[in-house]
Amino acid sequence: MSTPAAQPENTMEAIVSLAKRRGFVFQSSEIYGGLNGFFDYGPLGVELKKNIRDCWWNDMVRRRDDVVGIETSIIMHPKVWEASGHVAGFSDPLVDCKVSKNRYRADQLFWSPVVVDGNVVGYVSALESEKTAEELQAAAESLKRKKAIQGTLAPVVAKDFTEASAEQVSLIPSPATGNPDLTPPRSFNMMFQTNVGAMTDASSVAYLRPETAQGMFVDFKNVLDSNRVKLPFGIAQIGKSFRNEITPRNFIFRSREFEQMEMEYFIHEDADWDKCHKEWIEWCRQWLLSIGLPESHLSLYAHPKEKLAFYSRGTVDIMFKYPFGVQELWGIAARGSYDLTQHANASGKPQEVFDEASKNKFVPHVIEPAVGVDRIFLAVLAAGYAEEDVTDEKGNVEKRTVLRLSPRIAPVKVAILPLLKNKELLTNRAKALYTKLKRNYAVQYDDGGAIGKRYRRQDEAGTPWCVTIDFDTIEKPGDTFTLRERDSMKQTRVTETELFALLAEQVY
RNA sequence: GCGGCUGUAGUUUAGUGGUAAAACCUCUGCCUUCCAAGCAGGUGUCGAGGGUUCGAUUCCCUCCAGCCGCACCA
Numbered sequence: 001m002s003t004p005a006a007q008p009e010n011t012m013e014a015i016v017s018l019a020k021r022r023g024f025v026f027q028s029s030e031i032y033g034g035l036n037g038f039f040d041y042g043p044l045g046v047e048l049k050k051n052i053r054d055c056w057w058n059d060m061v062r063r064r065d066d067v068v069g070i071e072t073s074i075i076m077h078p079k080v081w082e083a084s085g086h087v088a089g090f091s092d093p094l095v096d097c098k099v100s101k102n103r104y105r106a107d108q109l110f111w112s113p114v115v116v117d118g119n120v121v122g123y124v125s126a127l128e129s130e131k132t133a134e135e136l137q138a139a140a141e142s143l144k145r146k147k148a149i150q151g152t153l154a155p156v157v158a159k160d161f162t163e164a165s166a167e168q169v170s171l172i173p174s175p176a177t178g179n180p181d182l183t184p185p186r187s188f189n190m191m192f193q194t195n196v197g198a199m200t201d202a203s204s205v206a207y208l209r210p211e212t213a214q215g216m217f218v219d220f221k222n223v224l225d226s227n228r229v230k231l232p233f234g235i236a237q238i239g240k241s242f243r244n245e246i247t248p249r250n251f252i253f254r255s256r257e258f259e260q261m262e263m264e265y266f267i268h269e270d271a272d273w274d275k276c277h278k279e280w281i282e283w284c285r286q287w288l289l290s291i292g293l294p295e296s297h298l299s300l301y302a303h304p305k306e307k308l309a310f311y312s313r314g315t316v317d318i319m320f321k322y323p324f325g326v327q328e329l330w331g332i333a334a335r336g337s338y339d340l341t342q343h344a345n346a347s348g349k350p351q352e353v354f355d356e357a358s359k360n361k362f363v364p365h366v367i368e369p370a371v372g373v374d375r376i377f378l379a380v381l382a383a384g385y386a387e388e389d390v391t392d393e394k395g396n397v398e399k400r401t402v403l404r405l406s407p408r409i410a411p412v413k414v415a416i417l418p419l420l421k422n423k424e425l426l427t428n429r430a431k432a433l434y435t436k437l438k439r440n441y442a443v444q445y446d447d448g449g450a451i452g453k454r455y456r457r458q459d460e461a462g463t464p465w466c467v468t469i470d471f472d473t474i475e476k477p478g479d480t481f482t483l484r485e486r487d488s489m490k491q492t493r494v495t496e497t498e499l500f501a502l503l504a505e506q507v508y
Numbered sequence: 509g510c511g512g513c514u515g516u517a518g519u520u521u522a523g524u525g526g527u528a529a530a531a532c533c534u535c536u537g538c539c540u541u542c543c544a545a546g547c548a549g550g551u552g553u554c555g556a557g558g559g560u561u562c563g564a565u566u567c568c569c570u571c572c573a574g575c576c577g578c579a580c581c582a
Binding site (some may be wrong): 013023027030034035086105190245249254328398421423426448452455456471482489 | 509510518519520533534535538539540541542543544545546555556569571572573575579580581582
């Protein structure tokens with residue numbers, strides 16, 4: 001008997017605690033006080049993470065005829081990041097209000113001089129919104145009234161804060177306080193810098209990649225010329241990326257070192273990109289369902305046109321309902337020919353393909369599904385974590401903590417348990433089965449303590465099945481075991497052949 | 509990066525200006541015929557550094573980390 005899956009109020013706390021207790025995730029460098037935004041994956045965590053990667057790689061690369069894989073270096077030529085726009089675009093100038101401690105993006109903070117009869121009598125400011133101009137105008141009129149100035153007020157001219165001179169910076173009021181409390185715009189670059197070679201000078205500056213995607217673009221021609229691929233086709237990569245986030249938050253959701261699984265799907269410039277985009281969105285959604293994320297937690301968010309980067313034709317995020325809110329999980333972007341064109345211009349090497357039909361050369365367009373391994377990792381923990389009230393035969397109610405992970409990604413597929421530790425007939429049969437299974441699957445052998453305790457231990461690790469070798473196994477004909485299923489706690493008897501068949505079907 | 513709160517065992521928590529405690533977990537042994545049983549035993553430098561004090565886990569300062577809010581998230 002058990003209640004339906006229930007999640008506690010503070011699910012994140014419970015997940016972080018379980019992650020540490022069972023060896024999924026540890027804080028990086030913990031014995032030195034920890035390091036903000038970095039994490040280590042323990043014995044169970046590394047298995048789960050590897051399974052997520054392997055499922056993606058198998059489904060995205062090996063099981064498709066139109067996608068190939070690559071692995072590119074983490075440190076690339078610095079010009080890659082100039083061409084991609086990251087050197088400029090990753091450093092948003094920010095403005096602080098010294099009094100209110102608010103922080104604004106300089107390009108989202110607007111201001112205008114207040115001009116009466118041709119004379120500047122003050123400044124007004126407003127944050128970017130649909131009514132920025134109206135707000136500025138109203139503030140200007142209010143300022144004129146307050147200062148009791150006679151004359152004709154000129155219409156305000158909204159400029160953003162990057163266009164303010166040093167003198168104007170010292171006069172423009174903060175939106176928070178109404179007084180000139182703002183700092184000049186300051187740059188924050190999110191790319192980690194390092195130096196290549198032992199000499200440290202300006203010419204040796206390099207960056208840890210902030211995304212894996214540029215590797216696919218830079219190697220586009222290499223792959224095209226070496227692998228008998230033709231459009232449409234994709235290049236996929238799994239690897240670490242690094243972003244110097246201002247504030248890492250929410251456990252492994254936003255960290256400074258993270259792992260991406262990205263694929264660039266190159267299509268003809270005349271292809272129906274919208275159809276292709278939609279197909280990839282659905283492919284990604286189905287894939288998330290295939291590793292056990294519940295449909296109820298998934299939603300789509302289309303970036304509004306006016307918020308898109310100028311080169312983007314459309315970006316749709318698959319959102320996931322995390323315990324701390326609905327957040328981005330998988331971004332599927334239609335990037336046009338922007339990246340290949342940028343690299344062609346910056347390198348002087350054309351990034352074109354030849355169209356046999358029209359005898360013309362053209363730069364392919366690209367659809368990019370990009371997802372974070374760590375975000376999927378957190379999503380499956382969050383969706384799978386449950387605390388149930390279990391009633392035993394005597395009517396006692398106890399809490400059962402269970403991690404409902406899909407067999408595809410569960411760190412341990414099967415636990416092999418001899419019913420009793422001190423009966424050699426049982427342990428010998430159990431060990432034989434264990435030896436046979438571990439050739440193909442991640443399995444655990446556990447003979448410690450009472451059988452119920454071992455079941456619960458596996459529940460917390462997310463192991464979908466336990467196999468118990470009991471007296472029926474050795475005394476009755478048929479050589480059958482008890483198969484105990486994690487979610488229902490139901491028990492059935494299976495033969496070794498049936499067990500292997502079950503695994504072959506469920507673990508792929 | 510700012511503000512508020514917090515930091516005692518792997519986890520969840522007691523406690524004190526006089527060199528720290530419980531439960532659970534974990535490990536070892538015994539026992540155990542299906543859902544965290546029992547018995548015996550093992551494992552702990554109060555986040556780090558400095559200051560005040562005869563003496564600091566406790567009071568003060570700095571730093572680090574975590575949570576919440578703001579801002580940020582190409």
